[in-house]
Amino acid sequence: MSSANAILVEQIDAVLPQTQCGKCGHGGCLPYAAAIADGEAINKCPPGGDTTLHTLAQLLQRPLEALEQPAEAPQLAVIREDECIGCTKCIQACPVDAIVGAAKQMHGVLEAECTGCELCVEPCPVDCIDIIAHPQWQAAHDELARQRYLNARAANGRARHRARNARLEARKAALTDKRMARLKQRLSPAKADSRAVTSTTGTPADGSPTVSTTGATASAATSSSSRNSALIARLQHKLSRLAAEDPKRHELEQRLSDLQQSTHAVPQQTRQLKMALAAAEQRRRLAERHLQHCYRQAGPDEIDAAKQALEQARSTEQAARAALEQSPSLD
Numbered sequence: 001m002s003s004a005n006a007i008l009v010e011q012i013d014a015v016l017p018q019t020q021c022g023k024c025g026h027g028g029c030l031p032y033a034a035a036i037a038d039g040e041a042i043n044k045c046p047p048g049g050d051t052t053l054h055t056l057a058q059l060l061q062r063p064l065e066a067l068e069q070p071a072e073a074p075q076l077a078v079i080r081e082d083e084c085i086g087c088t089k090c091i092q093a094c095p096v097d098a099i100v101g102a103a104k105q106m107h108g109v110l111e112a113e114c115t116g117c118e119l120c121v122e123p124c125p126v127d128c129i130d131i132i133a134h135p136q137w138q139a140a141h142d143e144l145a146r147q148r149y150l151n152a153r154a155a156n157g158r159a160r161h162r163a164r165n166a167r168l169e170a171r172k173a174a175l176t177d178k179r180m181a182r183l184k185q186r187l188s189p190a191k192a193d194s195r196a197v198t199s200t201t202g203t204p205a206d207g208s209p210t211v212s213t214t215g216a217t218a219s220a221a222t223s224s225s226s227r228n229s230a231l232i233a234r235l236q237h238k239l240s241r242l243a244a245e246d247p248k249r250h251e252l253e254q255r256l257s258d259l260q261q262s263t264h265a266v267p268q269q270t271r272q273l274k275m276a277l278a279a280a281e282q283r284r285r286l287a288e289r290h291l292q293h294c295y296r297q298a299g300p301d302e303i304d305a306a307k308q309a310l311e312q313a314r315s316t317e318q319a320a321r322a323a324l325e326q327s328p329s330l331d
């Protein structure tokens, strides 16, 4: 994004009401601001209503259009606490972390933080959330008080939504770390098995004179795939020359089967590690972009959270790269 476009997105975002409701068809106000800067219609924000529409038309020098959906007055979610079963689905849906509660316990909405976005209503399995007119809006009896309320809601909504996004990013990065650790753990014994199989099957009990077994230790791990391929070919050739009732046949078949399994295991593990690295790189790039965004638009707390998320993403990427470098490569 060019810096001129980034400034325009900021200006548009500053006009939007920050309920983060998604009724414009985007995942929040900032993505809609970016879409408007790219040419999308300006009439899709019901919480902003006519005021936001007029301001946007003026800012962008665009003609006025009718609102796509009816304008909405500020709202508040209220949980009927005696009916709440504490499933936490509403907490997961709330874009501004305005719901408090723990699993299997009664939940409540923080009145000052709720933007009235309604996103908690649909996931509630017992339909115990009501949407009412926001009391602070109703209590505002003049234009100044109404504007003060809307400004506070927008500032809160923006800050809390970004803080939540940074927290979710950090959690995703931590989960990726855990997955990487589990993957490495799974990989270690497999590598040991692979070396063991190479070592035993390389023993020339079948009279094979050309396959060396002395190097089947650490260095054999990296070239085990090609060595095993040569061994497999030799064993298959030997088996084809043995009579069906030959007593050596069973032993050779067993050895061939072990060898084929270990040879296929290595590329599969390597592919998994490559995918994990690609995912970690992607996550790091997203975290970098998010931090740049925070530097431009967010406060110190969000910048710190974004920095932490980036650090975690970088260490995950390092771990993924190290795991891949240590794995036997695809031949």
Ligand code: SF4
Pocket (backbone or CB within 6 Å): 016, 017, 018, 019, 020, 021, 022, 023, 024, 025, 026, 027, 028, 029, 030, 032, 044, 045, 046, 047, 048
């Ligand atoms: S308030 Fe809702 S509809 Fe308006 S821009 Fe934000 S997310 Fe979109």
Ligand code: SF4
Pocket (backbone or CB within 6 Å): 076, 077, 093, 094, 095, 096, 097, 098, 099, 109, 113, 114, 115, 116, 117, 118, 119, 120, 121
């Ligand atoms: S409590 Fe419900 S209505 Fe209020 S901000 Fe959260 S999700 Fe939106």
Ligand code: SF4
Pocket (backbone or CB within 6 Å): 079, 083, 084, 085, 086, 087, 088, 089, 090, 091, 101, 107, 123, 124, 125, 126, 127, 128, 129
């Ligand atoms: S979704 Fe409904 S039942 Fe579940 S915790 Fe929230 S209010 Fe309670």
